[in-house]
Amino acid sequence: MRKTYFVILSFLLLIVSGCGYNTIQANEEAVKAAWADVEAAYQRRNDLIPNLVEVVKAYAKHEKETLLAVTEARAKVGSIQMSKNIIEDPKSFAQFQEAQGAMSSALSRLMLVVERYPDLKANQNFLDLQHQLEGTENRINVARVRYNKAVETFNTSIRIFPNNITNALLLKLKMKEPFKAEAGAEKAPQVKF
Numbered sequence: 001m002r003k004t005y006f007v008i009l010s011f012l013l014l015i016v017s018g019c020g021y022n023t024i025q026a027n028e029e030a031v032k033a034a035w036a037d038v039e040a041a042y043q044r045r046n047d048l049i050p051n052l053v054e055v056v057k058a059y060a061k062h063e064k065e066t067l068l069a070v071t072e073a074r075a076k077v078g079s080i081q082m083s084k085n086i087i088e089d090p091k092s093f094a095q096f097q098e099a100q101g102a103m104s105s106a107l108s109r110l111m112l113v114v115e116r117y118p119d120l121k122a123n124q125n126f127l128d129l130q131h132q133l134e135g136t137e138n139r140i141n142v143a144r145v146r147y148n149k150a151v152e153t154f155n156t157s158i159r160i161f162p163n164n165i166t167n168a169l170l171l172k173l174k175m176k177e178p179f180k181a182e183a184g185a186e187k188a189p190q191v192k193f
Contacts, residue, residue: 020163027154034150041143073106148178
């Protein structure tokens with residue numbers, strides 16, 4: 001009797017240790033941390049770019065509409081409430097991504113201004129803005145890639161056996177939304193001078 005009890009207890013411990021509960025929890029925390037990095041990169045852009053644009057405005061009066069597009073895009077981005085639940089709501093996630101796409105588009109037009117007007121390009125403030133824009137967009141891209149990798153790991157961990165059983169019975173966690181390419185991103189942008 002005692003031997004049977006010990007075998008059953010050993011078997012149950014083996015099953016519980018291989019159920020993936022801790023792995024799923026760790027993977028969900030990795031998704032949350034990666035999402036926080038994405039938010040931080042966007043927040044950096046929202047904080048930094050307007051200040052730099054103000055410094056450069058005096059040198060770019062004839063491109064006022066481009067700078068206004070950046071300001072309007074930033075306002076739209078700022079109007080979207082970011083919360084931890086956004087990664088589980090495809091509609092909110094799509095709105096967030098659309099606003100960030102508009103911001104990226106406006107910043108691309110601003111970069112075109114730099115290339116079209118060498119006199120502005122020579123100005124140190126404008127060069128600083130250009131470097132900050134490039135660096136910020138690179139940081140955002142890196143954060144997105146890391147987030148998507150964390151989402152892939154998490155989503156896989158809740159779908160594979162035996163983790164899928166653990167998730168279905170105990171955790172009931174939903175799959176997370178990855179960043180997707182914007183509509184039309186497969187087409188190369190046209191640059192006209």
